[in-house]
Amino acid sequence: MRFPTYTEAETLKHTWTDTFVRVKPGYAEYERFATKVGRVVTVNYSGRAIVDFADGAWYDIPATDAYLEVVPPEEAKDKYDATANSAQKLPGRQG
Secondary structure, three states, rough: OOOOOOOHHHHHHHHHOOEEEEEOOOOOOHHHOOOOEEEEEEOOOOEEEEEEEOOOOEEEEOOOOOOOOOOOOOOOOOOOOOOOOOOOOOOOOOO
């Protein structure tokens, strides 16, 4: 995968940021996310989506339709818990 230009990276960022996604099957390195729904926090300038699967960590996955599929918000609300970690705009009190 080649590095995107600045303009391409900005387009990817606007396309994918704050969308709910699921990793498509067929990629051994991402099998652990097969049944999980995540939220794209942002897209970095390497063209990789930074995805929060509400497990306390963020993962970088190529931001393309070949790797990710968009999950409608209605379906995602039952499978993604935004309060499970601190990847929130306004996290609740901690401790």
